[in-house]
Amino acid sequence: MNSTYTSVKLILGDQLNRFHPWFEKVDSEVLFVMMEVRSETDYVKHHIQKVVAIFDSMRKFAGELKSNGHHVHYILINDSENKPTITENLKSVCSKYAVEELHYQLPDEYRVDQELMQLENNLKIPVHSSDTYHFLTSREEFGEFFKGKKSFLMENFYRHMRVKHQILLEAGNKPLGGKWNFDQENRKKVPKNHLIQTVGLLTKNVSDIVDEIKNSGIETIGEIAPTKFTWTTTRKEALELLENFVTDALLLFGTLQDAMTEHHWYLYHSRLSFALNVKLISPLEVIKRVEKAYFEHPELYELNQIEGFIRQILGWREYMRGIYWSQMPAYSELNFFENERALPSWFWTGKTKMNCMKHTISQSLEHAYAHHIQRLMVTGNFALLAGIHPDEVDNWYLGIYIDAFEWVEITNTRGMSQFADGGIVGSKPYVSSAAYINKMSDYCGNCQYSLDKKIGENACPFNSLYWNFFDEHTDKLRSNPRLGMMLNVWNKMPANDKAAIISQANLYLENIETL
Ligand code: FAD
Numbered sequence: 035m036n037s038t039y040t041s042v043k044l045i046l047g048d049q050l051n052r053f054h055p056w057f058e059k060v061d062s063e064v065l066f067v068m069m070e071v072r073s074e075t076d077y078v079k080h081h082i083q084k085v086v087a088i089f090d091s092m093r094k095f096a097g098e099l100k101s102n103g104h105h106v107h108y109i110l111i112n113d114s115e116n117k118p119t120i121t122e123n124l125k126s127v128c129s130k131y132a133v134e135e136l137h138y139q140l141p142d143e144y145r146v147d148q149e150l151m152q153l154e155n156n157l158k159i160p161v162h163s164s165d166t167y168h169f170l171t172s173r174e175e176f177g178e179f180f181k182g183k184k185s186f187l188m189e190n191f192y193r194h195m196r197v198k199h200q201i202l203l204e205a206g207n208k209p210l211g212g213k214w215n216f217d218q219e220n221r222k223k224v225p226k227n228h229l230i231q232t233v234g235l236l237t238k239n240v241s242d243i244v245d246e247i248k249n250s251g252i253e254t255i256g257e258i259a260p261t262k263f264t265w266t267t268t269r270k271e272a273l274e275l276l277e278n279f280v281t282d283a284l285l286l287f288g289t290l291q292d293a294m295t296e297h298h299w300y301l302y303h304s305r306l307s308f309a310l311n312v313k314l315i316s317p318l319e320v321i322k323r324v325e326k327a328y329f330e331h332p333e334l335y336e337l338n339q340i341e342g343f344i345r346q347i348l349g350w351r352e353y354m355r356g357i358y359w360s361q362m363p364a365y366s367e368l369n370f371f372e373n374e375r376a377l378p379s380w381f382w383t384g385k386t387k388m389n390c391m392k393h394t395i396s397q398s399l400e401h402a403y404a405h406h407i408q409r410l411m412v413t414g415n416f417a418l419l420a421g422i423h424p425d426e427v428d429n430w431y432l433g434i435y436i437d438a439f440e441w442v443e444i445t446n447t448r449g450m451s452q453f454a455d456g457g458i459v460g461s462k463p464y465v466s467s468a469a470y471i472n473k474m475s476d477y478c479g480n481c482q483y484s485l486d487k488k489i490g491e492n493a494c495p496f497n498s499l500y501w502n503f504f505d506e507h508t509d510k511l512r513s514n515p516r517l518g519m520m521l522n523v524w525n526k527m528p529a530n531d532k533a534a535i536i537s538q539a540n541l542y543l544e545n546i547e548t549l
Pocket residue numbers: 302303304305306307308310311343346347350351352354404405406407409410414431435437438439442443444446447450451
């Protein structure tokens with residue numbers, strides 16, 4: 035280490051992109067700074083596995099930079115010099131090394147963006163920002179694409195991205211297979227007697243980091259088995275996970291992507307979201323690898339598996355980021371249905387009689403993971419039907435999932451799942467009764483509630499809450515063309531039946547803690 039440095043370059047915990055131009059050459063006048071910092075560990079109560087995964091990834095990334103000859107100043111969570119915020123830590127590092135200028139990569143979260151924009155003021159040295167060279171769309175490009183259009187639409191954006199990056203196309207920029215989207219084929223339940231053969235789990239020992247986190251006093255949620263940690267925290271592990279996914283799980287990814295079962299917590303999903311979000315692996319390399327599998331082995335892979343997977347990353351992931359930067363900060367205040375109820379306390383324990391909720395919450399606490407349909411159509415569905423305040427819902431999702439960073443959490447939760455944005459992200463609220471959950475899962479068979487009953491003893495809460503939702507929000511839903519049919523069904527129901535359903539829903543809402 036030198037006693038002085040010309041410049042400091044800040045690397046945040048989700049900026050672990052080894053191919054960033056910053057790392058092309060070793061420069062002994064540059065000091066890279068990484069920090070485990072209370073403002074980031076404490077802005078929400080995170081799952082213990084998420085904090086472990088971030089710290090482990092950061093430490094290994096710093097180790098790799100050092101072994102390549104870069105100068106790195108790494109602040110550990112329990113270091114005596116550690117200050118509570120990014121700004122304060124930078125202030126003390128810059129003064130210790132008489133630093134003349136500071137560089138940072140544009141952060142993914144609005145909160146941190148605001149803090150970093152004040153650095154020049156606070157540090158009194160020139161401050162420069164640069165791209166992270168990770169996403170496929172810049173913050174501004176998304177706004178330009180939708181300029182002058184009446185509403186956002188993922189499908190249009192996705193087609194644009196397919197052409198822009200030349201993914202799954204044939205001559206004349208036509209979609210391979212004649213269709214842009216094969217979603218219709220991706221709605222199957224796990225067949226009876228199907229043996230789930232998917233990617234195995236890597237496990238490693240993270241006991242030391244767990245102890246350090248415990249000693250630091252950081253409050254966390256969820257469980258951890260410190261000697262059997264399953265998340266990828268290096269680029270090498272992420273690449274291995276991608277390879278194993280392509281070989282073992284991609285074959286059925288699309289077909290069973292919406293399916294849910296008590297017997298497996300990730301099925302044919304990739305579990306790549308953490309590695310992607312902290313930038314150990316890039317979206318384009320994942321997309322290209324999956325496309326290559328198809329081109330090399332069209333006899334093995336069906337197009338619906340490949341297109342379904344690529345759409346999540348090339349379409350949804352970039353789209354959510356675009357919405358985030360075009361709508362923040364107002365987005366975080368939106369509450370279209372004016373919901374006010376508190377989240378029931380069993381969201382933090384999984385202790386509920388509703389088997390679908392018990393299962394999804396318990397696995398989230400155990401693994402910091404649930405797949406998309408569990409998040410959307412079980413916990414998210416319930417929260418919306420029960421009228422939970424979107425702040426409470428966001429807080430839960432932002433804390434509990436391994437991959438939760440506000441830019442992708444809030445757009446999925448407040449937007450897609452809670453429709454609190456009134457239709458910016460999606461064109462309809464995702465609500466369902468027990469029928470959908472039963473169609474896509476094996477949860478209902480083992481439930482104390484009866485999936486066929488709307489009212490009476492043991493009637494499934496999703497059923498009465500579903501119709502109650504239409505009743506309560508008729509005015510707001512009337513103009514939505516995608517919900518007209520269900521509103522008509524509700525409106526045509528005999529008055530006595532409607533009254534019984536509403537009173538059942540109210541009974542459940544009054545006793546929400548005991549459901
Ligand atoms: P796979 O099913 O294997 O999909 C592959 C990749 O596609 C994912 O790794 C992810 O990068 C991307 N992807 C898939 N769906 C989406 C989506 N809707 N938006 C953005 N990217 C997507 N994803 C997060 O990364 N962070 C979050 O905080 C987050 N919160 C969510 C909250 C709710 C209410 C819902 C409904 C979805 C949320 N998602 C979030 C999206 C999705 O559920 C996760 O990306 C996915 O479950 C991660 O698991 P996987 O890597 O196995 O994904």
